[in-house]
Amino acid sequence: xxxxxxxxxxxxxxxxxxxxxxxxxxxxxxxxxxxxxxxxxxxxxxxxxxxxxxxxxxxxxxxxxxxxxxxxxxxxxxxxxxxxxxxxxxxxxxxxxxxxxxxxxxxxxxxxxxxxxxxxxxxxxxxxxxxxxxxxxxxxxxxxxxxxxxxxxxxxxxxxxx
Amino acid sequence: xxxxxxxxxxxxxxxxxxxxxxxxxxxxxxxxxxxxxxxxxxxxxxxxxxxxxxxxxxxxxxxxxxxxxxxxxxxxxxxxxxxxxxxxxxxxxxxxxxxxxxxxxxxxxxxxxxxxxxxxxxxxxxxxxxxxxxxxxxxxxxxxxxxxxxxxxxxxxxxxxxxxxxxxxxxxxxxxxxxxxxxxxxxxxxxxxxxxxxxxxxxxxxxxxxxxxxxxxxxxxxxxxxxxxxxxxxxxxxxxxxxxxxxxxxxxxxxxx
Numbered sequence: 079x080x081x082x083x084x085x086x087x088x089x090x091x092x093x094x095x096x097x098x099x100x101x102x103x104x105x106x107x108x109x110x111x112x113x114x115x116x117x118x119x120x121x122x123x124x125x126x127x128x129x130x131x132x133x134x135x136x137x138x139x140x141x142x143x144x145x146x147x148x149x150x151x152x153x154x155x156x157x158x159x160x161x162x163x164x165x166x167x168x169x170x171x172x173x174x175x176x177x178x179x180x181x182x183x184x185x186x187x188x189x190x191x192x193x194x195x196x197x198x199x200x201x202x203x204x205x206x207x208x209x210x211x212x213x214x215x216x217x218x219x220x221x222x223x224x225x226x227x228x229x230x231x232x233x234x235x236x237x238x239x240x
Numbered sequence: 241x242x243x244x245x246x247x248x249x250x251x252x253x254x255x256x257x258x259x260x261x262x263x264x265x266x267x268x269x270x271x272x273x274x275x276x277x278x279x280x281x282x283x284x285x286x287x288x289x290x291x292x293x294x295x296x297x298x299x300x301x302x303x304x305x306x307x308x309x310x311x312x313x314x315x316x317x318x319x320x321x322x323x324x325x326x327x328x329x330x331x332x333x334x335x336x337x338x339x340x341x342x343x344x345x346x347x348x349x350x351x352x353x354x355x356x357x358x359x360x361x362x363x364x365x366x367x368x369x370x371x372x373x374x375x376x377x378x379x380x381x382x383x384x385x386x387x388x389x390x391x392x393x394x395x396x397x398x399x400x401x402x403x404x405x406x407x408x409x410x411x412x413x414x415x416x417x418x419x420x421x422x423x424x425x426x427x428x429x430x431x432x433x434x435x436x437x438x439x440x441x442x443x444x445x446x447x448x449x450x451x452x453x454x455x456x457x458x459x460x461x462x463x464x465x466x467x468x469x470x471x472x473x474x475x476x477x478x479x480x481x482x483x484x485x486x487x488x489x490x491x492x493x494x495x496x497x
Contacts, residue, residue, distance in 0.1 A: 079311065087311045091301035094309075098300045099293065108306060113371055115314055117432055124430040133431065140432040143456065143474065144369045175292040184456075185476065193258055194290040195297060200260055208433075208477045215251055222254070222286055229289075 082122055085130050086115065092196060093134060099191050100142055102180055110145070114138040135196065136206045139188055146184055178228040186221035189214055248272040253279060257286045356418050357452050357461045360438035360470030363415055363424055364457055368434040374426055375411030385412050389423040393440060395467060397423045400437070400491040405484050407435060419443065427484075435473040435484055439492075442468030449485060451478070460485040464492065 079087075093114060097107035114137045118125075125133060179187055185207060192198045192206065200218075204211045248269050255261040256269045273280040307313060367374050377385040382399060389397040392414050399409050407427035415422045417440030425437045442463045449462040458475030460482065461468065469492065471485040 079315075083311050083315065090305050090309055090311075091303075094303070094305070095297050095301040099297045108309060112309055112314075115309060115311070116371075119311070119314055121430050136431040140474075144432075144434070146456070175289070175296050191293070195293050200255075200258070208474075208480065215254065218254055218258075219250060222289065225289055226285055 082125070083119070086118055086134070089131060089134050090115070092131075093138060096135065096191055096196055097138060097142070099179060099195060100138075100187060101145075102176060106145075110138055110141055113141050117141075129202070132198070132202050132206055135192060135198070135202075139192075139206055142188075143184065174229050175225070178225040181228055182221055182224055186217045186224070189217040190221040190225070193218055248276075248279070253283055254286070257283055257290075354452075356440070356442060356468050357459055357470050358454075359415075359418055359422070360436075360461070361452070361454050361457050361459050361472055363422075363438055364436045364459070364472035365455075367413075367424070367426065368436065374434075376413035378411040379409040381411075382409065389414060392421045393417075393423050394420065395441070397439070398491070399425050400488045402427050402435075402484060402487055405480075405487055406430070407484065410434075417441070433474060435471060435481075437488055438470040438472070440468055441466060444468065449489070451481075462489065464489075467492075 090111065093111050094107065097110045097114075098104060101107045101110060114134060117137050118134060179190075182190065188207065189203055192203045193200070198206070200211050200214050204214045207214065246268075252261060252265065252269060256266065261269060273283060377388065379385075379399075386397050386399060389412060399412065402409075406429045408429075410426040410428050412423060412425040415424050415438070417438075420441040422438055422440035425439075427435045427437075444463045445466050447463045449460050452459045452461065453475045456475055457472055458478060458481050459470050459472040461470040462485075463469070469488065471481065471488055473481050473484065475481075
């Protein structure tokens with residue numbers, strides 16, 4: 079294991095977290111991380127000491143976009159609300175946030191997660207998505223407004239189901 | 241408490257929550273929030289959202305890393321990732337079914353040049369997701385590939401050099417085109433961004449460059465002396481697509497079509 083391998087390895091937990099929130103399916107998320115790692119390890123020579131963290135997030139974001147594109151014409155399967163178990167307050171909350179994420183446009187979800195979950199700067203996210211910083215800020219604003227609306231809109235309905 | 245001289249914008253509220261605000265403006269925003277309960281409420285909701293995301297997903301980062309993601313495994317046994325590649329191939333197959341159905345609809349469309357572009361976008365969508373087999377002939381056999389494709393499409397195919405745009409040739413394949421066989425070339429950047437060039441004989445002699453977009457893919461297409469070209473890539477950066485298309489155009493022009 080060389081220094082490059084070690085730096086990549088140190089990023090795996092964070093990449094898995096980002097991928098899980100982005101793809102919302104544990105297997106698909108780990109497939110994305112695996113493809114990201116394979117690509118990064120294969121391209122070691124192309125990496126000239128820039129920001130490894132941003133580079134890995136960029137690869138993962140691009141791979142997910144390619145994957146989503148291939149699925150764009152597949153019908154979306156939405157799981158029925160699981161009412162069998164009474165969810166506790168925090169469980170319900172975390173289900174809410176996951177569901178709200180699912181309704182976001184791809185690039186908005188990516189911005190929201192990179193900024194709030196992964197703690198990247200607006201500048202870094204702009205580079206990852208290949209867009210100006212203003213676009214990052216408007217995507218973030220739209221993402222937050224949308225998630226807030228979904229969560230606030232769903233709460234009363236959930237209560238009624240119980 | 242004094243009102244800040246310049247009113248606080250919504251962008252600044254986001255920047256405040258994300259620690260992106262210049263230090264000298266932070267106290268202004270804090271003073272503003274003390275007198276604007278709606279904005280304070282907004283900031284509170286955004287912070288709660290971040291906390292909910294961490295509460296939901298931080299545990300993933302704490303999980304033991306699955307064996308198949310261990311660097312030592314991936315380095316020592318590069319074949320292990322074949323499984324991932326097979327999954328990607330299956331996905332592409334499913335997508336292929338969808339794309340075939342789309343082509344069905346497109347065949348009925350009136351403009352032949354439009355269907356040309358639709359074919360190219362479908363090929364793009366089908367093959368850019370491929371990890372293991374994106375092309376039939378790899379870039380390492382560039383000369384052989386060019387010779388083979390030229391023979392099949394009936395005019396000279398010379399894969400453009402796109403290094404200046406940060407793109408390396410992955411390779412190419414032969415595809416059925418609307419009227420004649422089509423050559424399909426794939427390029428890739430170090431970050432995995434993929435562009436494809438689709439070219440075939442076209443009924444339209446010469447056209448200007450036009451832009452089309454479909455489900456996250458963008459394409460610039462043009463015809464030059466009876467040969468059609470479609471350059472496809474991600475649709476979120478049109479300037480980049482134009483830059484690459486320009487480089488392709490300049491080089492194919494020198495080839496003489």
